[in-house]
Amino acid sequence: MDRCSPLKVSSKGVADKNLATKEGGAMDRIMQVLRQLPHQHQLASSPSSSCDIKSIYASEKVRDAIRDHEQAIATSSAPKNKAKVVVLGDSGVGKTSIIYRHRYGAHYRPVNATIGASFVSFDVGDARDDMVRLQVWDTAGQERFRCMVPMYMRNAEAALIVYDVTDRSTFEDVEKWLKDLDRSSGTEDANVFLIANKTDLTEKREVSEAEGKAMAAKINAKYFELSNEEPHLFAAILSELAEDVLQSRQQTSEKKQELTLIRKDNVALAEDKFDDNPNIQLKSRKSKCCSML
Incomplete structure (x- = not known):
């Protein structure tokens, strides 16, 4: 990496270029729901059951929107x-x-x-x-x-x-x-x-x-x-x-994959030799028996 190349650093923890978009969408939802709430003078002049139901419904929607908003912040501000x-x-x-x-x-x-x-x-x-x-x-x-x-x-x-x-x-x-x-x-x-x-x-x-x-x-x-x-x-x-x-992580991952392939190739090679020579199993049994005498 060129040490003179442009660099991007954020030490605030939530400064993410995608965060503003996610926050904006969630906040728009919250504002839309809040607009559905009856005004104070409406509640005072006509305390009808319909207003109460509307208030309860809007409150639940606001709560859901805020929860989604907090989740959006959490997921966008935490790098993988x-x-x-x-x-x-x-x-x-x-x-x-x-x-x-x-x-x-x-x-x-x-x-x-x-x-x-x-x-x-x-x-x-x-x-x-x-x-x-x-x-x-x-x-x-x-x-x-x-x-x-x-x-x-x-x-x-x-x-x-x-x-x-x-x-x-x-x-x-x-x-x-x-x-x-x-x-x-x-x-x-x-x-x-x-x-x-x-x-x-x-x-x-x-x-x-x-x-x-x-x-x-x-x-x-x-x-x-x-x-x-x-x-x-x-x-x-x-x-x-x-x-x-x-x-370094990428190189380590590539090394592990390479070692895994080598092990698989060695196992396959050993199995091929065993299949080609059926006497290997018989000889191993005889040698084991003799070693016990």
Whole structure:
């Protein structure tokens, strides 16, 4: 995927291009039913049984329409594809800031260190307009909470490993985080993105771009740089991550299908050999009998 190509990201959870159409249809039904209700002055002047029956009927129809409206929202706002993503890295590298500034805006400022993990969902559109709900887990980086992190890595299909370019020790811990991921995720070949954060602090930088790219190549990860001056780049990272997750799933599915076909071919070949040589069964019985003596 071209990292410079147009990207579509929605972090609001219900921003779907099909949602407006579905909502409009349901709301039109509700308004049509509401127009059938008698006006207040009609109820006061002629409290007839026909008005009461009409009100009851209209109320039931409104209730049904609202239920259909809520179901339309639920089905249109929940993408079929979901993926768990863990954000790893030492304490203070900016993991929480990256996630929550993208979710809630540039004004967000985390106050306390993350304990255990926190969870945020992002609905992301890939290049084919397929929506993926990325369930992003912001994990603790402090050493005293590190024993809790592996439980949040389980079943993660992707990981963002973040380091601070102004603190070399956080860069040196990248491989340790990767080992934890490989040991705890239970996912074969999880997609890994290496994020060099705080690149706007050029005077304090201790890890060069070349070193970061070399590390990414070493651990088979994609390399990105982030800064407070360009927080929008995180949207591009999420979009590319969603693309990679879907591609990995497709490749895994194709491998499984290929293995299934190979197994079927092997079984068929074995059956053909057995049919061509009826003495195989007799020999196997004799050898089994002799082995018991």
